[in-house]
Amino acid sequence: xxxxxxxxxxxxxxxxxxxxxxxxxxxxxxxxxxxxxxxxxxxxxxxxxxxxxxxxxxxxxxxxxxxxxxxxxxxxxxxxxxxxxxxxxxxxxxxxxxxxxxxxxxxxxxxxxxxxxxxxxxxxxxxxxxxxxxxxxxx
Amino acid sequence: xxxxxxxxxxxxxxxxxxxxxxxxxxxxxxxxxxxxxxxxxxxxxxxxxxxxxxxxxxxxxxxxxxxxxxxxxxxxxxxxxxxxxxxxxxxxxxxxxxxxxxxxxxxxxxxxxxxxxxxxxxxxxxxxxxxxxxxxx
Numbered sequence: 001x002x003x004x005x006x007x008x009x010x011x012x013x014x015x016x017x018x019x020x021x022x023x024x025x026x027x028x029x030x031x032x033x034x035x036x037x038x039x040x041x042x043x044x045x046x047x048x049x050x051x052x053x054x055x056x057x058x059x060x061x062x063x064x065x066x067x068x069x070x071x072x073x074x075x076x077x078x079x080x081x082x083x084x085x086x087x088x089x090x091x092x093x094x095x096x097x098x099x100x101x102x103x104x105x106x107x108x109x110x111x112x113x114x115x116x117x118x119x120x121x122x123x124x125x126x127x128x129x130x131x132x133x134x135x136x137x138x139x
Numbered sequence: 140x141x142x143x144x145x146x147x148x149x150x151x152x153x154x155x156x157x158x159x160x161x162x163x164x165x166x167x168x169x170x171x172x173x174x175x176x177x178x179x180x181x182x183x184x185x186x187x188x189x190x191x192x193x194x195x196x197x198x199x200x201x202x203x204x205x206x207x208x209x210x211x212x213x214x215x216x217x218x219x220x221x222x223x224x225x226x227x228x229x230x231x232x233x234x235x236x237x238x239x240x241x242x243x244x245x246x247x248x249x250x251x252x253x254x255x256x257x258x259x260x261x262x263x264x265x266x267x268x269x270x271x272x273x274x275x276x
Contacts, residue, residue: 021234038175041240053237059230063223071208071220086207089200090224091231096193100186101162103178 002134006069009130013123014061020122021057024115032107039102061123068127080128081121088120143202146267150260151198157259158194161252169245176239201257202264210270217265221257228253 025033033040041049064087072079092113099109162170170177178186201224209216229250236246 040238045240046238049237051237052233056230056233056235056237059233060227061230063227063230067204067208067223067227073208083204083207086200086204087224087227089203090197090228093193093195093197093200094228094231096189096196097158098193100189100193101177101183103182 001069002132005131006065009069009127010062010065012130013065013127014058016126017061017119017123018054018057020115020119021053024111024119029108029111029115032105032111035105036103036108039104064120064123065127065131068124069131069133072128075128075132077125077129080124080126080131082124083128084120084122084124085117087124088116091116091120142268143206146205146264147198147202149267150202150263151195153259153263154194154198154256155191157252157256158190161256166245166248166252169242169248173240173242173245176241198260201260202268205261205264206268206270209265210268212265214262214265217261217263217268218258219261220265221259221261222254225250225254225257228257 040046064084067087068080068083072083095109095112095116098104099106177183201220204224205217205220209220212219232246232250232253235241236243
């Protein structure tokens, strides 16, 4: 494991998923989310839980990077994006279940699905582009 | 391919019954404390097909990830993948906790049960799925 590259890839993925979440879910989908205001924390309450948002994104970015670094055999942005898309499908499955049990609108569900696919495909590509294994070639 | 399908079906059956036991029985009282966050039961029942499709997609993605990098490692590799994917899912749960007024204990219960669930799913998939036998030794 190339820890230096791993760390850089993880930080880059973390910054990306956090920024993407802010733009996509926090801004572009803001009015769509507000169609069901009872589902969300108030601004003040959200502010006091903000650290969980940062930590949650960090955990996701860390394990996406770990999965890629330890188990993806082919390398590069394409392989990273492919892994990201497969991981996104896990979350999309979860989104569909959430849609059945929480009063989300179909617009929210659609936004989460598209957002999840973009977010993890790009985060995976970033990880794939940055992470390179240590150079003891095994061919 | 045959083992892929068998692993998918076995893991799906487990996840379906685990979901029912956990959410429909064990955590029923916890959910009742946050009724404003959930659809009424009749409405959920009318959308039940989304639960089935969502669980199927989740299991399919799990088996695909396992087959693309973990296959050959057996039960231990499946469990390892299950743990990693569930911890990543806990990350997502923390993000949701920051934006939705879930009680903290629901996040804790969901995460612990999710970990157990994914460990078992990983063990099932790891025990059943084997890569096609084109030996490269």
